Amino acid sequence: MKELKNWLFPGIALVVFGSLLAALLLEMESVSLEMMMGVLAYSLAMTVMFISIRPKLVEPSHGLPSLYAVHGALAIVLTLSAIIHQLMYFDDFQGLAEFSLTSWAGFFGVLGFTVATLTGMFGLSSTFISKSRRLLRLKNQVFNREINLWLHRLAVIGSLGAYLHLLSFGFLRSNTLFISLASLYALIGIGGYFVYKLSLLKLPRYEITAIKRPTPTLFSLEFTPKNGQLMTYEPGQYVFVRLKNSSLPAESHPFSISSAPNDGANKLEVMIKKSGDFTNRLDELRVGDVATLEGPYGHFLDKDTKHSQVAMVLLAGGIGATPILSILRQQMKEASNRPIDLVWALAYKEDLMLLDELEAMKVKNPNFNYHFIFSDEEVAGYPFGFVTGEYLATIGLEEAYSQSRFFICGPPPMMNAVKGVLAKNGVVDERIYIEEFGF
Ligand SMILES: Cc1cc2nc3c(=O)[nH]c(=O)nc-3n(C[C@H](O)[C@H](O)[C@H](O)COP(=O)(O)OP(=O)(O)OC[C@H]3O[C@@H](n4cnc5c(N)ncnc54)[C@H](O)[C@@H]3O)c2cc1C
Structure with missing residues (x-):
């Protein structure tokens, strides 16, 4: 098909x-x-x-x-x-x-x-x-x-x-x-x-109503619709953001939505990592700047997984966590008790974030667990290295290979390595969902 x-x-x-x-x-x-x-x-x-x-x-x-x-x-x-x-x-x-x-x-x-x-x-x-x-x-x-x-x-x-x-x-x-x-x-x-x-x-305009810096290299932007109508989106989808009255160029860039849809607040969040010409200038953004959001696009989370209780393993690499956070936040909003494991691969200690939110999720859903691993710096209390088959075994995910659905988003080398591990352990393609941050 x-x-x-x-x-x-x-x-x-x-x-x-x-x-x-x-x-x-x-x-x-x-x-x-x-x-x-x-x-x-x-x-x-x-x-x-x-x-x-x-x-x-x-x-x-x-x-x-x-x-x-x-x-x-x-x-x-x-x-x-x-x-x-x-x-x-x-x-x-x-x-x-x-x-x-x-x-x-x-x-x-x-x-x-x-x-x-x-x-x-x-x-x-x-x-x-x-x-x-x-x-x-x-x-x-x-x-x-x-x-x-x-x-x-x-x-x-x-x-x-x-x-x-x-x-x-x-x-x-x-x-x-x-x-x-x-x-x-x-x-x-x-x-x-x-x-x-x-x-x-004619795209609807959104105002940046909050700018946060969860880590030194990340920006979390909150967008509120100027006409009061928030777009309808699914967890894991992305939008093309084009700034309108900012000192930054008015070019459109795709960013995943990291907030959960319909979470009651009339706003959505994107998280952006400084990585090139455009994103390195995000310091110039100001609350009150206006942008158009085109979309939503993408189909990371399928309807069947969204509405069923099947176990999920969410594998994020760095900023690749954004669509995964949206999925996770939506699951928590629905008070689902399904088994969910978040594996979040980071480079440095300074990349660590959202610990309080993840802890609160554990309280809400006792079948949820999260695991951080660092690749470029030894961080006390966390494992060091890449997401390998051995690492997944140490956090007890070996059993997940037979039934869970795997959602992967991160840098291409990390995604390829993880896909290799899953294939080696008999996870069929139908249970692997990939979101790429490039066209
Ligand atoms: C579906 C999707 C979702 C994404 N979600 C996020 C996210 O949640 N957070 C985040 O930080 N990044 C995300 N990205 C990546 C983000 O779009 C790029 O990092 C950003 O556009 C880079 O722009 P730059 O000028 O700063 O970097 P550059 O160094 O100019 O570009 C780096 C690379 O990013 C890609 N890129 C650059 N501009 C665009 C563009 N306008 N459209 C498409 N690709 C482009 C190109 O492959 C380029 O080689 C996503 C990308 C895609 C395709």
Whole structure:
């Protein structure tokens, strides 16, 4: 089922491609390979544009990380087909020199897609760049996220260029079915993108009503809706926060909600760790600053686990505890007595926090327990090291392998190591839930 859903958008792109090809063949005897590559690039471009608007209808079943992965894969195929199409018709830039709309629009199409795909691959996604520390450093020094985002938006110019390129051909304009279909797809892809961008202007505004510093590297922000209406969210979900009247840049960043939904207070909390260009400037935030919150997104906690009494093991690494805290707080709010173990891996003593709250949870639910482990500093009273199979055995979690559901969120090396331990001990994928802090 998981694999099947990944084929939804490639399937849509194929339908778009097939319909445009059929429309061409109704009026032509054959379609050349060159033309086919162009039609394929166009079909993919409109599909990729549509995915970029984080369609609310499919996000619940896909999740944004998987939507972005499909978006990226299709964009690579799109760019390759556009380049092949351009090379097959290459005329030594004659058309550009003579100001032909066909050449100029096509050229901007290919250029826009190429730049957007490269920035997506190496600037916005962590898939390729994170493999090389040198590239990562270069990226952070030269191309910060805002520059990458602006370059990535050249995909819109690319898509408009591709549509104009089609319109510039008389024989395509006179093929009513083809041009109607191509225009409809442009309306959904490019039009959808602009409607989405406009909808961001109407997002409800939230005021920062409290800023706390639970540890030297963390900020806990409390957001209260300015119009009185708090968004409905599930434990473990995240929002895109965009500051509006602050000295910080108005770029949108995803942060998990750490408070429990509907806890009676008309506010929600996010906890943020200083980690880069944007988050290192959070000291400049002030109570009273205003932000929009887009979302909620994500499906860390499934309905079945939420409503059942099945045992849960929550494995957090550092700031990865935020969605886990939301789940935990919601369980406590419901006065559930289900067995829950929180394993929270931290680096330094100064990272330790929320002890009073966790102690109070133990009193509320005698079947709840928490375990801290430190990896970079020996801390009196706590174990030292990483979350390994041996460590989980020492805290009595060996029995959990047979029945419990495991929720993991933390740095990728920690998540991979823990997934390895679980797999080795026979925990099936269906009982492992992963939340990643990267796309
Ligand atoms: C679903 C999700 C939930 C998250 N929840 C939390 C949380 O609760 N608390 C927390 O501290 N952090 C969370 N993060 C991570 C947080 O979004 C990044 O640490 C933050 O955006 C980094 O921005 P920066 O400019 O300070 O750092 P940079 O050094 O510029 O970025 C570090 C890395 O963060 C990622 N990143 C940066 N900006 C964005 C962005 N606008 N959108 C997506 N990814 C970006 C990139 O992979 C980048 O390589 C979450 C991320 C995701 C995807």
